[in-house]
Amino acid sequence: MANHSTSTTKSKFLQHHFVDSDQQFDAAKMGMWIFLVTEVLFFGGLFAAYIVYRTWYPELFTMASEELNTIWGGVNTVVLIGSSLTVAMAIKSAQLNQKKNIAINLGITITLAAIFMVIKYFEWTHKFHLGIFPGKFYAFDGIDHPKANVFFSLYYLMTGLHGIHVLVGMGLMIWLLIRSLKGDFGSEYYSPIEMTGLYWHLVDIIWIFLFPLFYLID
Amino acid sequence: MDTAETNSTLKKIQVQRFKPESDPKETYMTEETGIWSWLTTVDHKKIGIMYLASITFFFFVGGLMALMIRTELWTPAKTFIEANTYNQLFTLHGSIMIFLFLVPSVPAALGNFILPLQLGAKDVAFPRLNLLSYYLYLTGAFIAIFAILNGGIDTGWTFYTPYSSTTGGAVTTMTFGIFVIGFSSILTGVNFITTIHKMRAPGMTWDKLPLFCWGLYATSIIQILATPVLAITLALVAMERILGIGIFDPALGGDPVLYQHFFWFYSHPAVYIMIVPGFGVVSEVITTFSRKHIFGYWAIAISSLSIAFIGFLVWGHHMFVSGQAALASMVFSFLTFLVGIPTGIKMFNWTATLYKGSIDLKSPLLYIFGFFFLFLVGGLTGIVLASIALDVHLHDTYYVVAHFHFVMVGGMVMAFLAGLHYWWPKITGKMYNEMMAKIACGIIFVGFNVTFLPQFVMGAQGMPRRYFNYIEQFQPFHQISTVGSYILGFGFVMVFFYLVKSLFRGEKAPANPWGSRALEWQVASPPPLHNFHHTPVIVNGPYDYHKPMEEFQLGLASSGNGHGESNVEVDSSDEEQIHAE
Numbered sequence: 001m002a003n004h005s006t007s008t009t010k011s012k013f014l015q016h017h018f019v020d021s022d023q024q025f026d027a028a029k030m031g032m033w034i035f036l037v038t039e040v041l042f043f044g045g046l047f048a049a050y051i052v053y054r055t056w057y058p059e060l061f062t063m064a065s066e067e068l069n070t071i072w073g074g075v076n077t078v079v080l081i082g083s084s085l086t087v088a089m090a091i092k093s094a095q096l097n098q099k100k101n102i103a104i105n106l107g108i109t110i111t112l113a114a115i116f117m118v119i120k121y122f123e124w125t126h127k128f129h130l131g132i133f134p135g136k137f138y139a140f141d142g143i144d145h146p147k148a149n150v151f152f153s154l155y156y157l158m159t160g161l162h163g164i165h166v167l168v169g170m171g172l173m174i175w176l177l178i179r180s181l182k183g184d185f186g187s188e189y190y191s192p193i194e195m196t197g198l199y200w201h202l203v204d205i206i207w208i209f210l211f212p213l214f215y216l217i218d
Numbered sequence: 219m220d221t222a223e224t225n226s227t228l229k230k231i232q233v234q235r236f237k238p239e240s241d242p243k244e245t246y247m248t249e250e251t252g253i254w255s256w257l258t259t260v261d262h263k264k265i266g267i268m269y270l271a272s273i274t275f276f277f278f279v280g281g282l283m284a285l286m287i288r289t290e291l292w293t294p295a296k297t298f299i300e301a302n303t304y305n306q307l308f309t310l311h312g313s314i315m316i317f318l319f320l321v322p323s324v325p326a327a328l329g330n331f332i333l334p335l336q337l338g339a340k341d342v343a344f345p346r347l348n349l350l351s352y353y354l355y356l357t358g359a360f361i362a363i364f365a366i367l368n369g370g371i372d373t374g375w376t377f378y379t380p381y382s383s384t385t386g387g388a389v390t391t392m393t394f395g396i397f398v399i400g401f402s403s404i405l406t407g408v409n410f411i412t413t414i415h416k417m418r419a420p421g422m423t424w425d426k427l428p429l430f431c432w433g434l435y436a437t438s439i440i441q442i443l444a445t446p447v448l449a450i451t452l453a454l455v456a457m458e459r460i461l462g463i464g465i466f467d468p469a470l471g472g473d474p475v476l477y478q479h480f481f482w483f484y485s486h487p488a489v490y491i492m493i494v495p496g497f498g499v500v501s502e503v504i505t506t507f508s509r510k511h512i513f514g515y516w517a518i519a520i521s522s523l524s525i526a527f528i529g530f531l532v533w534g535h536h537m538f539v540s541g542q543a544a545l546a547s548m549v550f551s552f553l554t555f556l557v558g559i560p561t562g563i564k565m566f567n568w569t570a571t572l573y574k575g576s577i578d579l580k581s582p583l584l585y586i587f588g589f590f591f592l593f594l595v596g597g598l599t600g601i602v603l604a605s606i607a608l609d610v611h612l613h614d615t616y617y618v619v620a621h622f623h624f625v626m627v628g629g630m631v632m633a634f635l636a637g638l639h640y641w642w643p644k645i646t647g648k649m650y651n652e653m654m655a656k657i658a659c660g661i662i663f664v665g666f667n668v669t670f671l672p673q674f675v676m677g678a679q680g681m682p683r684r685y686f687n688y689i690e691q692f693q694p695f696h697q698i699s700t701v702g703s704y705i706l707g708f709g710f711v712m713v714f715f716y717l718v719k720s721l722f723r724g725e726k727a728p729a730n731p732w733g734s735r736a737l738e739w740q741v742a743s744p745p746p747l748h749n750f751h752h753t754p755v756i757v758n759g760p761y762d763y764h765k766p767m768e769e770f771q772l773g774l775a776s777s778g779n780g781h782g783e784s785n786v787e788v789d790s791s792d793e794e795q796i797h798a799e
Contacts, residue, residue: 016748017341017417027343027416034408038446045450045480049465052476136462136470147471153463157454 013189025191032195036202039165043206046158050213053150063143064151065218067132069123073215076119077207083112084204087173087197094190102180102193106173109200113170120163127152155214162210165203172196231420232775233755235768238729242742245647249747260345263745265352266331267645272356273319273327274714280314281707283307288669288703291696294688301686305372308684312375313392317399318359320630321488324495325441326351326406328637329434331645333410335738335745336428338419338754343412351405358399365391374684376485379466379477383458390459393452400449403491407441410434419737420774421756428736428760429518433498436522440487440494440529448484451477478540482533490529492626494522496633497564500586503640504568505761506734507583508575512761514567521560528557538609547606554604561597565590580732581655585636588663592628596621599674614684617677620670628666635662635713642717643727647744650720654712662709668702733767736760740771 018024054061090105131139134156138149176193179185185193246263256264287307290297299307330348334341342348365371369388373381382389414427414435455477457463464470466477497518505512512518534542534550568590577583599621603609612618643649676695681688688696730739737760741750752773758765 015345017339017345019753023416027412030415031344031347031408031412034411034442038404038408038442041443042446042450045447045454048480049454049476052473053465056473134461134463135457136464147464150464150471153457153461153465157457157463 013184021189028191028195029198032198036198039202043158043161046154046161047209050154050158053154057145057147057150060143060145060147060151062218063145064148065214065216067127067130067143068155068215069126070215072119072123073211076116077211079112079116079119080204080207083109083116084201086112087200091190091194091197094185094193095187097187099180099183099186102185102190103177106177106180106193110170110173110177113166113173117163117166117170120159124156158210159214162203162206165206169196169200169203172199231755233772234775235771236740236752236754236773237771238740239742240729241726242647242744242746244746245742245744246747247647247744258349260341260349261747262330262334262342262345262348263645263749265348266327266329268352269322269327269330269355270645272359273323276314276318276359277710278714280311280319281710283311283314285703285707287311288700290686291688292700294690294693296686302372304686305684306366306370309371309374310366313362313371313396315626316375316488316492317396318355318362320492320626321399321403322355322406323492323630323634324499324637325410325434325437325491326355326402328499328634328641329410329430329437329495330406332641332738333413333431333434334417335644335741335749336431336736336760337413337417338422338737338750338756339413339417340748340750341417342409343417344409347405347409351402351409354398354402354405358395358397358402361395361398362392364388365395376481377452377455378481379455379458379472379474380468382455383467390456393456397449397452397456400445400452403441404445404449407438407445410438411442414438419754419756425515426756426759427519428498429501429512429515429522430495430498432519432522433495433501436526437491437494439523440491440526443530444484444487444491447480448488451480451484454480475537475540475542478537479533482536483530486533486536487526487529489622489625490525492630493633494525496589496630496637497522499633499637499640500564500568500589502734502736503582503586503636504571505763506640506732506736507578507580508572509578509733509763510571510575510761511759511763512567513570513573514563515759515761517563518567521563524560525557528553528560532557535604535609538606539613551604551606551609555601558597558601565594565597578732581652581659582636582640582732584656584659585632585639588659589629589632589636592624592632592663592666596624596626596628599624612677614682615677616673616681616683619683620673620677623670623673628670632662635659638717640732641738642720643731644738644743644745646721646724647727648720648724649727649731650724651716654716658709658712658716661712662706665702665705665707665709669699669706670702672696672698672702735763735765735767735770737770 014021014024018027086105086109090102090109093099093101093105130142132152133139134153135149138152140148173196176185176196179192246261250259250261256268259265286299287304290299290304290307330342365388368391369386371387371389371392373385373389377389377393414431418427454463454465458466458472462470464472466472466474468474501512501518532550532554534546535554538547538551599617603612603618603621639650639655672695676692677683679692681692681695727743729741729743731743732739735758737754737756738745740754750773755772755774757772758769762770
């Protein structure tokens with residue numbers, strides 16, 4: 001499973017309770033996958049709520065979806081998929097021991113994530129200007145449906161929770177960037193990059209579901 | 219066993235016997251001392267003990283609330299507290315007992331301590347994450363206490379909407395506290411699953427895994443799959459209160475039954491988080507004290523997993539009268555009956571293990587016998603409640619209260635106490651007073667039955683749960699129940715005192731006071747800081763009582779790398795240092 005070398009010299013990052021770095025790497029990877037399962041279920045509750053309300057008010061969802069800007073949503077999708085590619089390239093660089101490329105790829109990923117968040121910011125503030133607030137603060141009369149607030153409550157909750165995950169991922173990658181500039185990572189030891197990469201792919205996949213469910217249904 | 223010639227995947231390793239020290243000079247308690255080393259420790263044993271101290275504290279807080287509730291119910295009208303205080307008390311009793319005591323009791327406290335020892339590992343896979351889990355638990359508990367002092371909660375532990383999204387008090391704070399505790403539970407689950415998969419000692423194949431580990435494994439699966447749903451549900455309730463998003467509030471276009479679906483999707487499996495690790499304890503204790511191989515190893519291991527699996531498909535039985543579709547109710551009712559099958563398999567296998575065993579009726583086994591009786595009643599009344607027609611009559615009565623107390627207290631608390639008594643010598647290195655332990659077990663058993671058997675009767679007669687006032691015909695039942703709760707409370711206090719006393723005055727415990735074959739008993743009591751000075755090698759199953767003790771104390775002869783080899787052939791003939799005892 002582990003692509004890195006299985007040399008017998010002990011890495012300085014090997015924790016005391018593991019026998020070798022292979023065991024440490026395998027354990028970390030498995031733990032991360034299990035954690036991702038919990039993330040799927042965490043979002044799963046919101047997706048279930050989405051399914052229920054879409055079945056109840058199908059016409060509302062098609063109407064309200066027109067308020068969302070498909071172009072910018074599409075740009076964000078491309079940006080996020082691109083960032084998944086660059087984070088995968090960072091892992092590959094680590095495996096090939098190209099220490100400089102690790103930092104470059106991480107830097108690009110962080111920039112793309114920031115672009116995503118900036119676009120998201122403009123989307124949200126634009127809606128706030130129109131009076132589209134979540135829940136009881138909803139004050140927009142452009143949609144002729146008594147439950148229009150429900151759609152936007154779900155929209156804000158799901159994209160908001162996703163946005164928090166993007167911010168967490170950015171924080172993690174800034175930490176990785178600093179460590180990679182210190183030269184901590186190479187083909188011997190790169191599990192933090194691999195784990196963050198897995199997390200980042202999940203954040204990407206959740207967006208790939210959110211985008212069509214909210215933007216493309218009209 | 220195959221030889222290396224016939225099977226190339228087998229690897230020859232040399233082992234020797236490592237007898238546990240009888241009077242260890244250096245233990246995990248004597249190395250790294252001081253309060254700061256405890257607070258920052260990543261040692262699973264110390265974290266387990268910190269959990270144990272915390273859950274004991276919350277158990278007594280929750281227990282005190284139970285006694286106040288029972289005292290208030292002595293008379294049909296007000297006895298000594300206001301109705302509003304009473305509402306807060308039963309909410310807090312439920313929340314504290316479930317989220318702060320039962321869920322972490324066996325997995326986080328005993329499991330943390332025992333799991334790596336049973337696997338032959340130096341620690342859990344992610345020791346720092348383990349410490350983080352503990353602090354998340356503590357943070358969540360503090361937030362919950364803050365919520366209690368700052369407004370209180372009167373929704374019941376289930377936080378049903380729309381009441382919970384509209385009532386006053388500190389519901390938002392409380393749900394946030396439970397949200398944080400939930401993450402503690404999730405991270406413990408992630409940690410344990412990885413530990414069981416990746417940290418087993420050489421030779422410990424899946425069929426040699428102790429059943430306590432199987433129990434923790436099944437529990438962890440439930441924790442990682444169910445708890446995130448609770449987290450998002452409680453976050454939605456908080457959002458509902460802050461932003462009025464209207465997901466659950468019918469006045470805003472939402473659906474309160476959706477909340478119940480979400481809540482019980484977690485909380486029904488959570489019931490099994492609270493009982494399946496207890497099953498693991500039962501298997502360990504019963505084999506040790508009957509000196510016999512477990513009857514039906516795989517049946518018990520797989521039934522834990524099937525309970526975890528079926529547990530995810532039965533949440534609708536909490537909603538038979540909530541307006542869900544009649545067809546859904548029928549399906550959920552049928553699936554609920556299915557839970558009886560793996561549970562029954564376990565009960566029969568445990569009984570068969572005792573048959574013709576060399577039974578030594580020490581206090582841990584006595585607690586397990588208490589468990590058998592009480593859990594049987596709890597389980598069978600569960601079948602009654604799963605029947606739709608009966609449930610419509612019994613729903614939200616004291617019958618339900620008695621049922622889940624028989625399962626949770628009669629089942630899990632008894633199993634927890636059995637485990638605590640069983641592993642106490644290992645954890646502390648001290649023996650408790652055996653006679654006192656037996657007397658306390660008897661008092662708890664009697665007190666428990668006096669408290670909860672009358673509740674079945676009055677529940678069947680129609681006494682609703684959670685009521686402050688009641689009609690006079692129920693008064694004798696309530697009074698018997700209240701007297702029983704005092705006996706029960708006395709029993710628990712007694713356990714607390716003789717266990718604490720043993721810390722100071724108890725005899726030194728030998729490494730293996732019960733003559734068990736399990737791996738955690740093959741190290742000194744209390745264990746060394748990193749559990750094993752050697753790499754343990756497993757050749758027999760944990761319940762092979764027909765094999766001699768020396769075969770259970772093997773370790774790698776050279777300090778090499780023996781981990782990660784699932785197929786090892788042990789050649790102990792060369793360096794054998796086995797002596798007859």
